Amino acid sequence: MTDPTSEPTQPDEKATAPAETERTAYDGSDVLVDAKGVKVHFPIKRGVIFDKTIGHVYAVDGVDLQIRRGETYGLVGESGCGKSTLGRAILNLEPPTDGSVVFDGVDIATLKGEELRKKRQDIQMVFQDPLSSLDPRQSVESLLFEGMKAHGIAKNAKEARPRLVELLNAVGLPEAALAKYPHEFSGGQRQRIGIARALSVNPKLIVADEPVSALDVSVQAQVINLLEDLQDEFGLTYLVVAHDLAVVRHISDRIGVMYLGALAEEAEADDLYAAPLHPYTRALMSAVPVPDPVIEDRREQILLTGDLPSPSHPPTGCRFHTRCPWRQETKCDTERPVLRVPEIPGVGQSHRVACHWTEQIEAGEITPHEVAPQATDLSDLLDGDASLMGPASISEAL
Numbered sequence: 509m510t511d512p513t514s515e516p517t518q519p520d521e522k523a524t525a526p527a528e529t530e531r532t533a534y535d536g537s538d539v540l541v542d543a544k545g546v547k548v549h550f551p552i553k554r555g556v557i558f559d560k561t562i563g564h565v566y567a568v569d570g571v572d573l574q575i576r577r578g579e580t581y582g583l584v585g586e587s588g589c590g591k592s593t594l595g596r597a598i599l600n601l602e603p604p605t606d607g608s609v610v611f612d613g614v615d616i617a618t619l620k621g622e623e624l625r626k627k628r629q630d631i632q633m634v635f636q637d638p639l640s641s642l643d644p645r646q647s648v649e650s651l652l653f654e655g656m657k658a659h660g661i662a663k664n665a666k667e668a669r670p671r672l673v674e675l676l677n678a679v680g681l682p683e684a685a686l687a688k689y690p691h692e693f694s695g696g697q698r699q700r701i702g703i704a705r706a707l708s709v710n711p712k713l714i715v716a717d718e719p720v721s722a723l724d725v726s727v728q729a730q731v732i733n734l735l736e737d738l739q740d741e742f743g744l745t746y747l748v749v750a751h752d753l754a755v756v757r758h759i760s761d762r763i764g765v766m767y768l769g770a771l772a773e774e775a776e777a778d779d780l781y782a783a784p785l786h787p788y789t790r791a792l793m794s795a796v797p798v799p800d801p802v803i804e805d806r807r808e809q810i811l812l813t814g815d816l817p818s819p820s821h822p823p824t825g826c827r828f829h830t831r832c833p834w835r836q837e838t839k840c841d842t843e844r845p846v847l848r849v850p851e852i853p854g855v856g857q858s859h860r861v862a863c864h865w866t867e868q869i870e871a872g873e874i875t876p877h878e879v880a881p882q883a884t885d886l887s888d889l890l891d892g893d894a895s896l897m898g899p900a901s902i903s904e905a906l
C-alpha cells in the first residue's frame with residue numbers, strides 16, 4: 509500500500525519524472541540566478557488531529573532557469589501555473605522541495621544567519637498591491653529607512669536622509685513625500701514608493717510580481733518606463749512575473765512561458781512573439797488581438813479545449829497534452845518532453861521548447877486536430893480586457 513504521507517502521488521513514474529533540460533545557452537559568468545530542477549510541492553493536509561498529508565500541489569515541478577546580470581526575465585502563464593511560487597522560491601521565501609537556486613555564485617539554501625541576511629539584501633521584491641505591502645501606520649521616511657537600518661546601511665533617519673531623498677527623486681517623487689503616509693498617495697505613486705523601498709538596500713535582483721496589474725493602463729506605462737530607467741541607472745537585474753502578455757513583451761529581454769509548474773518555452777522576447785513554437789505559446793499568442801483587421805482576419809486562431817488541469821493531479825507525460833491540438837498518441841501522454849533547442853533553421857540557441865513535435869509542427873507534418881466545442885477562456889492573460897493587449901493600450905502608452 510502506498511504511504512499517503514510520502515511525496516510521490518502520481519501513477520506513472522516514467523511519465524512524471526522530472527524534466528531534464530538541455531543546458532545549452534547562458535552558462536557563464538554573466539549568470540546571476542541559476543535555478544536547477546526547482547520543485548515546490550505543497551502538502552495537502554486533512555484531519556484536525558492527525559494532520560495527514562493526502563497529496564501535494566505540484567506548484568513548481570522541475571524548472572531550470574537562468575537569469576543573466578542586467579537582463580529582464582519575464583515569466584508568463586495562466587493564473588495558477590506557478591509563476592509566483594517560482595519567484596518566491598528564487599527569493600528563498602518558499603524554500604524549494606527539491607533542486608537548487610544559486611544566486612551570484614552561492615546556493616542560497618546553504619546560507620544561515622548573517623550570511624543569509626546579507627544575501628537577502630541583494631534580492632528585493634516589488635509586489636502587485638503596494639497598499640497591502642506598505643504598512644499604513646509608517647511614514648514614507650520610516651518605510652524607506654527600515655531596510656537600510658536592518659541591513660546596517662544607515663544608523664538613524666537623519667544620517668539616511670540624503671539617500672532617502674535621492675531614492676525618492678529616482679522614482680519621481682518629491683522630498684515632501686517623506687513625511688506622508690501610504691494612503692495619501694495614488695496607486696502609481698504607492699508603487700513608486702514600493703520600488704524606492706526595494707532600491708533602498710542596493711539590491712542586485714528585483715523580483716517584481718505583477719508590478720503593474722493593479723494600476724490603470726496609463727499609470728502602468730509610467731511605472732514600466734520607470735523600472736526600465738532604474739535598471740540602467742542602478743545596474744539592476746529583474747525577474748518580472750506577470751500574466752499580461754503586453755507588459756511582459758515590452759519589459760522583457762527574455763521570456764519563460766510556464767504551464768502547470770514547468771517551463772513550456774523560453775526565448776528572447778522578440779523571437780517568442782515573432783515565432784512561438786510550443787502549442788501552448790501559439791495558443792496564447794493567437795489570443796492576443798492584432799490591431800490590423802486584415803492581419804487579424806487571416807491569422808491562425810488556436811482555441812484550447814478543456815480547463816487548466818489541477819496542479820495536484822497534473823497530467824502524465826507532457827503536461828499540456830490534455831489540451832493540445834497537436835497531441836500524438838501515445839508519446840505525449842507518457843513521456844515528459846525536455847526543454848530543448850529545436851532543430852529548425854533560423855531558431856537560435858536561446859530558444860528552447862518542451863514539445864516532442866516542435867520540428868514536425870513547424871514543418872506542417874503534423875496538423876492540429878479539430879477544435880472541440882468548448883474553448884478555454886484565456887481572458888486572464890488578456891487581463892479581462894482585450895483592449896489592454898493591443899497598441900490601443902499599454903504598448904501605445906509606452
Ligand SMILES: Nc1ncnc2c1ncn2[C@@H]1O[C@H](COP(=O)(O)OP(=O)(O)OP(=O)(O)O)[C@@H](O)[C@H]1O
Pocket residue numbers: 550565566567585586587588589590591592593594751819
Ligand atoms: N502556500 C500554498 N499552499 C498550497 N498551495 C499553494 C500555496 N501557494 C500556492 N499554491 C498553489 O500553487 C499553485 C500555483 O500558485 P501560484 O500563485 O504560484 O500561481 P501563479 O501562476 O502565480 O498564479 P496567480 O497569477 O493567480 O498568482 C496554485 O494551484 C496555488 O493554489
